[in-house]
Amino acid sequence: MDFIENRTFDELQVGETASLARTLTYKDIELFAIMSGDVNPAHVDEVFAKSDMFHKIVAHGMWGGALISTVLGTLLPGPGTIYLGQSLHFLKPVGLGDTLTIRLKVVDKNPENCRILLDCQALNQHGQIVITGTAEVIAPIEKISRPRVILPEVELYEKGRFHRKLVAMTQGLTPIRTAVVHPVDMVSLLGAIEAAREQLIVPVLIGPKLKIRAAAAQAQIDISPYELISTEHSEAAAVMAVAMARAGKVEALMKGALHTDELMHAVVDGDQGLRTARRISHVFVIDARNYPRPLFVTDAAINVYPTLDDKRDIVQNAIDLAQALGIATPRVAILAAVETVTTKLRSTLDAAALCKMADRGQITGGVIDGPLAFDNAVSEESAKTKGIISPVAGQADIFVVPDVEAGNMLAKQLEYLADAEIAGIVLGARVPIILTSRADKALARQGSCAIALLLARRKMQGKP
Incomplete structure (x- = not known):
């Protein structure tokens, strides 16, 4: 079993050294962004990361400083060390693929308070000094030796990556005029308006006028730019939406706050439906x-x-x-x-x-x-x-x-x-039907609208 063991204040000698080498990967940068909330495009944008400018900016403090802290906490002095401060100067850029070797050296001991001053250096794979400075710590006075913690494997995953790709695939396409059926609650109305803002649909709001406006007021959104067709209830809204699709006045339907069976009953009607x-x-x-x-x-x-x-x-x-x-x-x-x-x-x-x-x-x-x-x-x-x-x-x-x-x-x-x-x-059916659930998240609704747009434009090209 691998152990980590400290060097107590009494054991430490001026001139004693320790070192650690690591190679910078894009995963390191992503992990730091997740941990710190730093979403500066210069740090996390994959396209920017491939540019020359990226190599002049990234990883000085966020990564080199972290590696110095790692050496202090695990090697010199090691477990039990209290980190007081550091002063670092960044002399050269560090970029993806660079390997840093961190070297720490004890340069002073203060027996009155067990403080240790260490010289810090980071050298790249070419032997060039890229970081230099000092760190001050309180060294442990008791010996500590314990098994090295096996860190879990971290998996980085961009949630909804394919749905974002679907939205991206619609760039340049004309949004589809979509009958939004009975959007009388905040969730379904917001879903339609967000899809409109993404230029996926042009919503036609169909349902009881007062209820739709009440939902808009609750959600604090302005629906005045959108056509609103008032109906008495949800069943009438479904029938109206289907009739508009049959007449070519809309290119898709989107389910609002009504049951799926109620919408589909109008869709599959033998005489007036969309079969x-x-x-x-x-x-x-x-x-x-x-x-x-x-x-x-x-x-x-x-x-x-x-x-x-x-x-x-x-x-x-x-x-x-x-x-x-x-x-x-x-x-x-x-x-x-x-x-x-x-x-x-x-x-x-x-x-x-x-x-x-x-x-x-x-x-x-x-x-x-x-x-x-x-x-x-x-x-x-x-x-x-x-x-x-x-x-x-x-x-x-x-x-x-x-x-x-x-x-x-x-x-x-x-x-x-x-x-x-x-x-x-x-x-x-004759037109795509966006069948969202009240539990669907915004990205799922946008993905569904993107699919409908891609299908509608494919149909215009004469493809199945």
Whole structure:
């Protein structure tokens, strides 16, 4: 076991030295920014970090000073040291990839108060002095020897990175005119206005006028720039929004403070709804921190117990969406409880049939395999252990669930237990439908609106 041991005041000798070497990485800079709140672009901006100017600015005090403190606390004098102060001068820049060697030397001892003065130097990999100065400490008087603490591995993760990418992909696109249905609470109204500010949508607020204005007053936002169409109640708002979509007056719908069933009842109406030849389905677009790519889960909101024909459309809708978001040939995992076909589980029979339908050209644009258990779909190691040879296993983009219960639980587990960001969209109707939840965060709402915008503009180009 590795131990750290101090040098007591009586043991220390003038002229005694200690040293430590470390190489500066971008992760070091990010960790400091998280700890200190320093978000100076010169310190944390990845583009700026690649410029020459970055190397003239970064890491003098924040990193070199921290390394000097490390030597004082662990080597010279070591555990029990009380740090009183330091005076440092920065002579040369320190940048990414530079290796600093910290050298401390005892230059004076004061027996009256056990104070130690140390000379401090930091040299880069070229032997050039980049930091020089002094540090004053109170040295420990009792001997301390203890196991070195094994520090945890720190994982840096940008939450919502894919949803931010979706928003970035919309730059230069004209925002879509969107019917926001019954936004009578602060959360749904704010979501629409924030998406408008990001130039993703042009909201048309539909619902009881007085309630919408009350929500705006509560949220302290000005809705005067936006069109407001007053209706008596939420059902009328849904019918009005669908009628406007049928007439081409809006390019998308966005759910406000009404139940999903109420909105979808108007959408799927046989005479006045927004049905097409394709089955309507929902896709969650999930940014999960431990998965290296966006994760599409379908259907987790609309089709309760889909038939095989329903699933064919559900798969095709998801493939078309993935392609619209930049995945040229998405990999589709048809999920089941097991990876073998068995008559006892209808989900495995459907999976096998869907794969054959893809072979026969009834589903196009993706690579499909199933049945696959979830672990096999996300982990190549798991698939290999079970002897599964598949172009999808461990690399799936789209996860097709057996029914709405399985899909909804999967998505919510990822959101609440795996800290995933979730956006969602309804496909297969005449226009995209942004089906947000009252619990959705701002980034999830923006991601959903970005998806709708990308789909609408793709449709204008004549693409599915």
